[in-house]
């Protein structure tokens with residue numbers, strides 16, 4: 001499991017060390033790590049000697065890190081040019097850079113175009129314009145430079161120093177022009193903004209350099225499950241198990257208008273592995289489920305008459321009064337319940353953490369609006385972790401917010417971010433399969449909760465266990481999507497096949513499915 005910290009908390013962790021006079025030491029460690037990583041990138045594409053490197057250096061310590069790293073690369077034989085984007089610059093770092101033989105270009109209206117051309121043609125670019133001290137997107141000459149560079153394109157590798165400049169290290173928000181990185185080398189601790197939203201998209205591969213903050217770091221701001229975590233969270237069948245002890249999932253999904261959502265959610269739940277599924281719905285939908293998934297027990301009955309360990313309600317069930325009634329009863333049943341799509345508007349004022357909401361940004365905006373808290377969808381997309389937390393706190397539920405990166409917030413504040421998905425999963429029916437996966441994980445967990453520790457990870461407090469499971473579901477869904485997309489566009493009804501294969505791979509030691 002990865003732990004990430006806000007830029008502000010890393011700065012706070014640095015401050016006692018800075019007060020103790022260790023500022024230069026920290027910066028040298030950062031610059032060493034950055035130069036090593038940059039040299040590695042150059043070596044992989046033909047070596048360091050004679051290669052052209054451009055250092056984009058802003059006014060603060062981020063520019064200082066990049067200039068010191070540039071000096072080290074120059075000493076290894078690169079031809080290095082620093083483009084200073086501000087009149088202010090970290091003076092000792094610039095002196096070291098010049099002493100190593102680096103060339104310097106001060107950015108001005110008259111040098112903008114030639115500097116942009118140089119950046120575009122460089123073998124490697126170190127982006128040190130802004131780090132954790134940045135406020136808002138790039139401005140002034142720095143913004144104009146990046147706009148021109150993006151218009152020309154880059155031929156070399158872009159390595160971001162700490163964060164891609166202009167990305168908010170706390171939230172991942174990014175406004176204005178941004179130079180997307182191939183690799184981000186971040187210092188002291190992984191920054192939250194590199195895991196979420198625009199920051200995650202701009203960061204490329206991310207590596208963390210230890211600069212000795214160690215004990216001074218506070219509790220993490222965000223967690224992210226890795227493939228190796230999955231087998232500690234998945235309740236594997238035991239020899240004494242039978243279909244009831246494995247967990248029974250109740251599903252009330254689909255309607256005459258949207259029967260397909262029920263098929264997709266049920267198929268994904270079956271592929272995730274569950275003892276039994278009891279399916280409730282109108283006759284037309286149960287007939288379809290019986291045909292497509294003959295192992296499912298179907299009826300037109302009620303929630304209170306169905307003995308299950310967990311519920312999944314809502315996919316494709318928008319207009320159907322019977323399905324709405326079942327959703328209401330499931331939500332108030334006290335059993336773990338996945339509340340998706342058409343069931344979201346039926347949520348009472350407050351629920352417990354065992355109720356897992358699965359909105360996308362538009363559905364979350366509607367949820368806030370129903371509670372008299374008008375929030376724009378784009379605001380949610382810009383700060384998904386902040387709004388998922390706000391929704392979890394307001395409702396008491398566990399909130400899984402779907403998007404390019406999926407965020408899961410526990411009502412107690414612990415937050416998970418999973419960036420395992422592929423844009424190919426942005427297709428109709430994808431959310432229904434995620435809901436099915438979650439339903440199966442929660443039902444098997446509920447059935448197994450007393451005899452194993454599925455759903456608990458060291459370091460994550462027990463109240464967040466539903467959030468951990470939901471994050472595991474997002475991980476599985478994302479990896480299954482990636483596997484499916486290897487053969488081109490995803491056909492969602494074929495996803496269950498990949499879910500099964502990914503589970504098989506994740507349960508190996510070590511897991512053979514790696515994030516790509």
Ligand SMILES: NC(=O)C1=CN([C@@H]2O[C@H](COP(=O)(O)OP(=O)(O)OC[C@H]3O[C@@H](n4cnc5c(N)ncnc54)[C@H](OP(=O)(O)O)[C@@H]3O)[C@@H](O)[C@H]2O)[C@H](O)CC1
Pocket residue numbers: 014018023024026027030058059060061062063065086088129130131132133134135136137138139142161162163187188
């Ligand atoms: N503290 C340490 O010893 C270590 C820091 N590390 C690195 O330092 C950065 C954080 O450095 P800091 O100097 O605090 O901030 P930045 O380098 O990010 O730059 C802030 C200055 O940039 C200007 N600014 C702010 N917002 C913008 C913007 N939107 N567009 C353009 N310029 C902006 C502003 O200066 P002005 O003169 O313009 O007011 C800020 O002062 C951290 O990210 C690490 O890379 C190392 O980790 C080592 C230890």
Ligand SMILES: [K+]
Pocket residue numbers: 062127128129130131160161162163164165
């Ligand atoms: K940067």
